Each structure stands twice: as structure tokens, then as C-alpha cells.
Amino acid sequence: MQNIILASNSTTRAEILRKNGVPFIQKNSSFDEESLTIKNPAHFVYRATVGKMSSYEEEFGIATPVLCADTVVTCRGRLLRKAVDIDDARNILLAQSGGVVSILTCMILKSEKLEFIDLSSTDYIFKEFDQDALEEYLKGDDWKGKAGACMVEGFCKEYIQEVRGHESTAMGLCIEKLLPFLQN
Numbered sequence: 001m002q003n004i005i006l007a008s009n010s011t012t013r014a015e016i017l018r019k020n021g022v023p024f025i026q027k028n029s030s031f032d033e034e035s036l037t038i039k040n041p042a043h044f045v046y047r048a049t050v051g052k053m054s055s056y057e058e059e060f061g062i063a064t065p066v067l068c069a070d071t072v073v074t075c076r077g078r079l080l081r082k083a084v085d086i087d088d089a090r091n092i093l094l095a096q097s098g099g100v101v102s103i104l105t106c107m108i109l110k111s112e113k114l115e116f117i118d119l120s121s122t123d124y125i126f127k128e129f130d131q132d133a134l135e136e137y138l139k140g141d142d143w144k145g146k147a148g149a150c151m152v153e154g155f156c157k158e159y160i161q162e163v164r165g166h167e168s169t170a171m172g173l174c175i176e177k178l179l180p181f182l183q184n
Contacts, residue, residue: 001182004065004109007056012153013069013172020175022182024067031055033070034081041074041104046119048072049106057110065111071172073148075101080148086138089149093138096150097129097159103148103170109181116181120174122165124152129159 003023006014017024033048048070056066073080075096083089101124109116133155143149150156152170168175 002065004067004182005056005060007052007066007068008172010069010172012151016168016171016173016175020179022179025064027060029053029056029059029068039079041072041079041102042119044079045070045072045104045106049108049117053108053110062110062112065109065114067107067109067173067178069105069107069173071103071105071147071170073101073103073150075099075148082145082147083143083149089138089143090134092149093129093134093143096126096148096156097134098126100125101148101150103152105169105172105174107173107178109178114181116178118174118177120166120169120177122163122167122169124156124160124170125162125164126156126159127161129156 001023006017006024006026007029009028014026029052031052036044036047038044038047049068052068076099078095080092083092102121104121106119137155142151142154166174166176
């Protein structure tokens with residue numbers, strides 16, 4: 001399998017690639033997704049990913065295949081971005097408690113010969129969050145920098161009643177769809 005560039009600072013995306021034997025180098029671009037004002041979750045995540053790829057290509061070129069991705073969380077009709085502070089994180093998490101949460105990940109793999117674009121969604125049906133556990137979670141740093149202030153592999157895991165879709169999508173990279181393109 002050929003080495004790729006993971007154009008993301010995400011440790012979770014890096015771990016997904018590592019666990020699946022994908023050789024990569026991590027090198028982020030300078031695109032500011034927070035500058036986007038798009039309210040539609042699918043449009044937002046697509047535009048953010050395209051912006052990241054364009055920014056990376058302008059800064060570094062595409063000599064080696066490049067993988068960019070973005071993830072958003074939506075619940076009860078709200079686009080839940082990264083929390084700006086602990087109070088915002090609390091409100092975002094309370095919106096998810098006892099609800100259906102959709103996590104959308106868009107990814108682009110681009111080389112000189114190929115451009116693969118995917119937009120995938122995974123739905124989680126959550127039980128109500130325990131308030132004391134929520135406050136304990138907020139004392140740590142795990143919610144910082146996470147779309148929806150939540151990690152399905154962390155705090156939210158014990159509250160999952162049902163999953164519809166790939167867990168890797170919710171973690172930021174739909175590896176099940178990506179691997180066939182990386183192997184060819």
C-alpha cells in the first residue's frame with residue numbers, strides 16, 4: 001500500500017489509519033473551517049473538506065496522495081460544531097442526551113490520477129446522559145476540539161442504545177469505504 005498524506009491534526013483519524021495498516025504522514029493545511037457560515041450539515045462538511053483539500057494543494061501540491069476529512073454532528077435540527085468553552089460544551093451535550101445524533105464525515109482522497117469523495121452518515125440513538133457523569137466528563141479535556149463535544153468511543157459510548165452506520169464514520173474517517181481505494 002502506498003504512503004499517503006493525512007492532511008489533518010486528528011489523532012483519531014491517524015489511529016484509524018494506523019489500525020488498518022495504512023502508511024501515512026500527518027501534515028495539516030491552514031484552512032479555517034470556522035470561517036464557514038453554512039447551516040446545512042451536509043453542505044457544511046462537504047465545503048469544509050473541499051476547502052481543506054484546496055488549501056493543502058495550494059500550500060504543498062499533490063505529489064503524494066492526500067486525504068482530507070471533516071466531521072460534523074447534528075441533533076434535533078442543530079448543527080453542533082466544536083464547543084468554544086465548557087458552557088457551550090454542556091449545552092451541546094445536553095442537546096444530544098436522549099436523542100438521535102447524526103454524525104456526518106466527508107473525506108476526499110486525491111492523487112495525480114484519482115479523486116475519491118465520500119459523504120457518510122452514522123446515527124446514534126442515545127439514552128439520557130447521567131448529569132454527574134456529564135459534569136465529570138466536562139472537567140477533562142476530551143470534549144475540546146471535538147465536533148459535538150462528544151466522543152462515541154469515549155464518554156458517549158455507555159449511552160448508546162443503537163447505531164445505524166459505520167462507527168469509523170463517527171470517528172472521522174469511513175475506513176470501510178476508503179480502504180478499497182487505497183489498496184488499488
